[in-house]
Amino acid sequence: MKRVAILISGSGSNMEALINNMVGNHPARPVIVISNKPTAAGLNKARSKGVPTAIVDHTLFDTREDFETALHAQLEPLKPDILALAGFMRILSPQFISLWRGRILNIHPSLLPKYPGLHTHEKAIAAKDTEAGCTVHEVTEDLDAGPILGQARVPILPNDTKDTLAKRALEAEHMLYPAVLNRFATGNKELIEFP
Ligand code: GRF
Numbered sequence: 001m002k003r004v005a006i007l008i009s010g011s012g013s014n015m016e017a018l019i020n021n022m023v024g025n026h027p028a029r030p031v032i033v034i035s036n037k038p039t040a041a042g043l044n045k046a047r048s049k050g051v052p053t054a055i056v057d058h059t060l061f062d063t064r065e066d067f068e069t070a071l072h073a074q075l076e077p078l079k080p081d082i083l084a085l086a087g088f089m090r091i092l093s094p095q096f097i098s099l100w101r102g103r104i105l106n107i108h109p110s111l112l113p114k115y116p117g118l119h120t121h122e123k124a125i126a127a128k129d130t131e132a133g134c135t136v137h138e139v140t141e142d143l144d145a146g147p148i149l150g151q152a153r154v155p156i157l158p159n160d161t162k163d164t165l166a167k168r169a170l171e172a173e174h175m176l177y178p179a180v181l182n183r184f185a186t187g188n189k190e191l192i193e194f195p
Pocket of ligand 1 (some may be wrong): 008009010011012013014015086087088107108109134170173
């Protein structure tokens with residue numbers, strides 16, 4: 001059974017979808033949810049599902065390195081096989097990534113390689129794209145650029161705002177991320193594409 005640590009910063013809706021999916025004959029189970037923000041709503045969602053939680057508040061550390069040392073100290077004893085970043089809003093250093101290489105996943109709200117970084121839905125609407133979506137990828141030293149494991153496409157409708165598009169894309173995220181994690185936990189890196 002693979003052990004999954006989920007890192008969050010906010011609402012944790014993707015975390016919730018992942019926890020809900022890791023049941024029955026799923027090859028993985030959540031072992032901890034860690035947030036860099038003490039007020040992350042996802043922490044209570046995790047606790048209500050019986051998943052242990054921890055807070056590593058990045059504002060309490062003078063350097064990124066000190067924060068990541070504290071984060072690693074929370075993770076290492078639990079021996080997670082996979083780190084699933086789910087709305088985690090900190091950029092991890094190459095040093096940290098090298099400790100967990102090949103075992104970190106992230107979900108990004110665009111069809112990478114289009115729109116790495118922030119404000120992805122606004123950019124897609126401004127570019128008059130007809131579709132948007134989300135990508136699950138392995139995390140490497142290059143931000144939002146690791147090997148793609150899954151993508152889900154959603155239409156951009158004529159009257160979409162960044163919020164209506166974000167809602168549609170988030171629903172796709174909640175389908176895609178669990179499907180990718182399920183497959184990744186068996187060692188299968190074959191691309192998943194929805195629809
Ligand atoms: C989502 O748009 C996700 O793609 C990005 O963070 C946002 C919030 O995710 N990684 P969640 O609701 O906290 O899972």
